[in-house]
Every structure is written in structure tokens, then in C-alpha cells.
Amino acid sequence: MNHNEPINDKDMTKADIVSRIAEQTGVEKGIVTSVVEGFMEQLRDSLIGGENVYLRGFGTFLLKHRAAKTARNISKNTTMIVPAHTIPAFKPSKAFQKSIAIKS
Numbered sequence: 001m002n003h004n005e006p007i008n009d010k011d012m013t014k015a016d017i018v019s020r021i022a023e024q025t026g027v028e029k030g031i032v033t034s035v036v037e038g039f040m041e042q043l044r045d046s047l048i049g050g051e052n053v054y055l056r057g058f059g060t061f062l063l064k065h066r067a068a069k070t071a072r073n074i075s076k077n078t079t080m081i082v083p084a085h086t087i088p089a090f091k092p093s094k095a096f097q098k099s100i101a102i103k104s
Contacts, residue, residue, distance in 0.1 A: 059092040
């Protein structure tokens with residue numbers, strides 16, 4: 001599977017987002033690309049720095065801490081310890097959740 005291609009016709013890529021914003025605003029695709037990439041870089045840097053990012057009406061990009069746990073490697077029939085770690089996550093706002101539920 002190529003991770004740069006949409007999984008189905010309803011999936012969007014960064015290029016699709018840039019194209020839509022450029023069409024809706026009349027701003028050059030190059031400028032829109034810079035803004036979108038800048039947003040993603042700021043989001044990534046904030047999460048790497050331990051900060052959650054709150055976007056009112058959209059949702060929160062946050063860090064979730066996972067405790068250490070015991071897991072099994074079924075193919076080798078062994079037990080291993082998965083160390084505690086932190087992962088990025090997204091929690092949609094209530095308004096966003098409602099708008100998705102309406103379309104379902």
C-alpha cells in the first residue's frame with residue numbers, strides 16, 4: 001500500500017486540502033502549501049514540546065500516556081514488556097462530533 005495515495009475516493013491527501021483551499025480562497029497553491037505545512041510543523045513542534053493544541057470548534061491534539069504493559073508475541077510464544085510511552089491523539093470537539101453524527 002502506498003501511503004501517499006488515498007485509501008478510497010472519499011479520502012483526502014494534503015494535496016487535496018491545498019487544492020480545495022486554493023480554489024475557495026483564490027490564493028496560489030504554493031502559498032497555501034506553505035501555510036498548511038507551517039500549521040502542521042507548529043502542531044508537531046507543540047506536541048513534541050509536550051503541549052496540547054486546542055482548536056475551538058474543531059478539537060484537541062493531545063498527548064496520551066500509555067503505561068507499561070506485558071504483551072505476547074504469538075508467533076514466538078514469548079512474553080515481552082512494552083515500556084511506558086506517550087502517543088499523539090486527536091479528540092474532536094462536541095460540535096464536530098455532532099456534525100459527523102448527523103451525516104451518518
